Amino acid sequence: MDVARDDVRKLSFEEFSTDQLLDHAALQAKQRHFADFLIVDVDSHHYESESLREVAKYIESPVIRDMMVHQGARAGRSAMINSMVGYQDTGGRVTRHWLRTREKTPPGTERDIVLTKRWMDAMGVDYTCLFPTPMLFLGLHPQAEIEAAMCQAYNRWLCERILTAEPRLVSMLYLPFNDPEAAYRTVKEFGDRKGVVGFMVTSPRYKPVHDNVYMKTYALLEEMGKPLAFHAAYNWNDPSLALTNRFISVHALGFMWFNMVHMTNWVINGLPERFPGLKVVWIESGLTWAYCLMQRLDHSYMMRSSDCPSLKRKPSEYMREMYYSSQPMEVPEDLSILEATFKMIKADTQLLWSSDYPHWDFDLPSVIYDLPFLGEKAKRNILGGNAARLYGLDPKVVKRLPDAPARAAE
Amino acid sequence: MPELFVAKAVDLQDGDRRIVAAGPDREIGVFFKDGAYYAYSNFCVHAGGPACEGLMIRQVVDIVAPDRTYQGQTYGDEVHFVCPWHGYEYELKTGACVGDRRLRLESFAVVCRGDDVFVIV
Numbered sequence: 001m002d003v004a005r006d007d008v009r010k011l012s013f014e015e016f017s018t019d020q021l022l023d024h025a026a027l028q029a030k031q032r033h034f035a036d037f038l039i040v041d042v043d044s045h046h047y048e049s050e051s052l053r054e055v056a057k058y059i060e061s062p063v064i065r066d067m068m069v070h071q072g073a074r075a076g077r078s079a080m081i082n083s084m085v086g087y088q089d090t091g092g093r094v095t096r097h098w099l100r101t102r103e104k105t106p107p108g109t110e111r112d113i114v115l116t117k118r119w120m121d122a123m124g125v126d127y128t129c130l131f132p133t134p135m136l137f138l139g140l141h142p143q144a145e146i147e148a149a150m151c152q153a154y155n156r157w158l159c160e161r162i163l164t165a166e167p168r169l170v171s172m173l174y175l176p177f178n179d180p181e182a183a184y185r186t187v188k189e190f191g192d193r194k195g196v197v198g199f200m201v202t203s204p205r206y207k208p209v210h211d212n213v214y215m216k217t218y219a220l221l222e223e224m225g226k227p228l229a230f231h232a233a234y235n236w237n238d239p240s241l242a243l244t245n246r247f248i249s250v251h252a253l254g255f256m257w258f259n260m261v262h263m264t265n266w267v268i269n270g271l272p273e274r275f276p277g278l279k280v281v282w283i284e285s286g287l288t289w290a291y292c293l294m295q296r297l298d299h300s301y302m303m304r305s306s307d308c309p310s311l312k313r314k315p316s317e318y319m320r321e322m323y324y325s326s327q328p329m330e331v332p333e334d335l336s337i338l339e340a341t342f343k344m345i346k347a348d349t350q351l352l353w354s355s356d357y358p359h360w361d362f363d364l365p366s367v368i369y370d371l372p373f374l375g376e377k378a379k380r381n382i383l384g385g386n387a388a389r390l391y392g393l394d395p396k397v398v399k400r401l402p403d404a405p406a407r408a409a410e
Numbered sequence: 411m412p413e414l415f416v417a418k419a420v421d422l423q424d425g426d427r428r429i430v431a432a433g434p435d436r437e438i439g440v441f442f443k444d445g446a447y448y449a450y451s452n453f454c455v456h457a458g459g460p461a462c463e464g465l466m467i468r469q470v471v472d473i474v475a476p477d478r479t480y481q482g483q484t485y486g487d488e489v490h491f492v493c494p495w496h497g498y499e500y501e502l503k504t505g506a507c508v509g510d511r512r513l514r515l516e517s518f519a520v521v522c523r524g525d526d527v528f529v530i531v
Contacts, residue, residue, distance in 0.1 A: 008416060009429040011463055021494065024458050027435060093465050095494040361496060364457055 016099035018115060019402065022122035026402045028366045034124030035401050038384035039365055040393060041120070041128040043231070043283050043325045043354035046112045048132040048154060052081075054161070058153035064146065065153075080146065084137045085236050087247055088360045096358055113166045119357050120168065123364055126384065126399045128355070129197065129391075130162070130171050136233040139177060139205030148182035151175070155190055163195030168398060170391065172198035172229045172281075177205060180213035187217055191224045197391035198227035198281070203258035204235040210269035218271070222278040227323070227390060229281040232259050255328075256289040263293060263319065270310025272318040279390060281323040284356060288330050291341045294319050320346045323390060325354035326382070327363040339373045348378045352387045413521070413528040416440045420525065425466060432531045438518055439463065440529050443489060443502060447520035449529045450505045455513045459495030466491045466502070 019026075029035070048055060052068070059065035071080045089097035105114040112130075120128055132154065141147045155173045162169055173190050176182045190196050199221065201209075221228050234254020235241060241257065244250045259282050266272070266280065282290070294316035301308065301315055311318070324345055332338055345351060356362045368374070368382050388395045416428050422442040429452055430438045437452035439462020454461035468485040475481050489502040499508040500515060507513040519530045 009431075011427050011429065021460070024453065024460055028458060031435075090497045091467075093467070093492040093494070093497045093499075095464055366457070 013095070013099065014102070015104075016096070016102045018096075018103060018118040019122060021096055022119055025119075025364055026122045026124075028364060029122070029124035029401050032124075032366065032369050034365060034369075035397065035399070037380050038388060038393075038395050038397055039123075039125050039353070039399070040384040040387035040391070041123075041125045041355045041357075042281070042352040042387050042391075043131060043327060044116070044119075044128045044357050045131050045133045045359055046116060047134075048158075049081075049134045051112070051157070055150075055153050055157045058156040058160075059149050060152060061149055064149045068150075081134060081150065082137055082141045083134060084140075084234070086234075086250075090247075090360065094360045097360070100358070110161055110165060112162055113169065116169060117166070119355075121400055121402060123355065123357070124399060124401055125355070125365070126397055127168050127170055127387075127393055129387075130158075130169050131200065131231060132174065133359075135174060136202050136231065137204065137235070138174070139202045140235055140237075141178075144176070144178040144182075148176040148179040151182070151186065152189075155186065159190065159193045159196065163193070167195070170195045170197045170393070172196075172200040172227070175199045175201050175217075177201045177207055177214075180211075180217065183214070184217045184220065187220050187224070187226070191220075191226055196226075197393075198229060198279075200229040200231050200283070201262075203230045203232045203262060204238075204254070205258070208265055209262050210265045210271060215274070218275050218278055222275045225277075225392075227279040227281050229283050230259055230262050232256070232282075232284040234258075256285045259285040260289055260293055263290075264297065267297065267311070267315045267318050268308045270308065272321070273310050273312065279323065281325065281352070281390070283325040283354065284327060285324075286328050286330050287324060287326065287338075287341050287345065287351075290319060290324060291344050294344060316344075320344075320350065323350050323352055323386070325352050326368065327354040327356045328361040329363055329367055331367070335371070335373060338371070342373075348381055349386060351382045352390070353383045411530050413530050414438070416520070416527040416529050418525050419522055419527050422527065427462065429460075429462065430529055432529075436531075437462075438529055438531065439491075440520060440527070441466075441491070441502060442527075447522075447527065448502055448505070449518035449520050450500070450515040451517075453515075454493040454495065454498050455507055455515065456493065456496060456498045459493045459498075461493040461498065461500060461515060462491060464492040464494035469499075469508070 056068040068080055105111045138147050151174045173196055175186055232255040234250050236250050241250050241254050297315035353368050365383055369379050414430050416430055426442050428440045432438055438449050439452045441448045452460050452462045467490055469488040469490055471486040472483055473481040490499040492499050505515040505517045521528050
């Protein structure tokens with residue numbers, strides 16, 4: 001017998017530990033020496049719905065606040081915050097989605113901070129840009145007033161309770177895009193707050209990004225040096241996407257679709273020429289959509305440049321100056337295809353690694369680090385250097401990798 | 411070939427599993443299901459997740475009628491286990507990855523000696 005009985009571990013679904021679940025991630029971090037360099041995750045999530053009653057206290061309108069608090073006390077009924085049909089946990093197969101409520105955290109520190117730092121340390125992440133989860137669909141809420149109220153409350157709660165308390169957590173704050181004036185006020189109010197590295201528009205919505213009502217907000221962002229991000233999600237009620245009948249389908253298409261529309265409008269209407277200093281980030285659409293859209297728009301542009309006279313260069317040239325988060329990174333069997341995609345988007349300087357943890361299709365840093373066609377410098381830029389420069393983060397390593405395996409023996 | 415102790419046979423109920431450490435960077439998941447033992451590497455072929463630590467669930471199949479119309483879904487007889495990180499599914503009897511059966515987990519033999527179960531590494 002080569003191993004003592006203590007090294008045999010029994011499985012239990014009665015409790016849950018992020019440290020245990022991600023033990024293999026910690027092993028990867030150790031094997032790849034992630035302790036030696038900066039890793040920044042530009043897209044991760046928490047479940048703000050679990051703090052809804054706390055967030056609701058920050059709502060300015062006493063009427064909406066009371067409605068939200070009252071509704072939050074009655075689980076299982078129709079809600080004031082819209083939701084979306086979906087089953088991201090694949091019928092329970094992605095176990096952390098339903099086991100996570102059983103994870104224990106010590107009193108005295110915000111649970112979101114504790115849980116986030118656990119997975120960051122396991123993966124070897126120094127900083128993460130934290131985003132909400134159910135609020136990704138808030139741009140589809142029928143009441144712009146509710147989006148604005150909820151957004152303001154969430155941003156205040158996040159700044160005061162999370163970002164102020166933990167320097168390794170930063171965020172691009174939610175912009176209530178359906179209310180252009182509220183969006184402008186949001187940048188004004190929160191642009192200089194601790195941990196705010198930019199602002200984010202949730203992509204599933206039906207307001208065109210080139211509408212004149214947004215120009216003063218873009219100008220303000222440009223002036224403040226704060227990047228603007230479009231974070232993808234799907235809308236299964238969209239007439240075209242409603243033709244799909246499985247989550248895999250609506251997810252594969254939906255997470256590209258809205259960003260493809262917004263990117264097309266952004267470029268064709270010459271916004272990169274109008275706001276040359278505004279940095280734009282496209283989040284959670286993977287990479288193949290950009291590879292496709294660059295070629296598609298360039299091809300048409302040469303025949304129809306009169307449709308977009310503001311452009312002084314091909315659409316792809318503007319797109320190549322924007323930033324892209326990596327997850328969910330499509331990895332074809334033939335890696336030369338991925339290599340071409342990296343070249344197309346100028347990955348060495350424009351690609352930002354992201355995990356999307358704890359969502360179902362998260363990526364680890366090894367998805368970039370293990371690519372055979374990247375040199376060490378490019379790997380480190382994509383995993384952290386590019387994001388540090390974009391968001392003005394200190395490039396000093398601040399993480400702490402776990403000392404020992406988290407596995408508990410039987 | 412080294413043998414690693416897994417469990418007393420009497421302690422393994424139908425559907426039970428044990429994860430056996432076979433070194434600092436090596437783990438093996440040992441399953442007991444329908445009277446048989448199966449043992450596979452606990453590192454998912456996808457991203458290195460703990461492949462043997464997720465749900466065990468039967469395969470999902472589409473019901474297609476003789477006239478080729480779709481009639482819903484049901485569970486088949488094939489038992490899968492699912493990597494909890496991202497949902498990669500594996501066939502319990504072979505360790506083949508259901509999404510691409512060219513991929514499979516490294517498998518190991520399991521032997522019973524008296525009341526004890528061992529995996530051979």
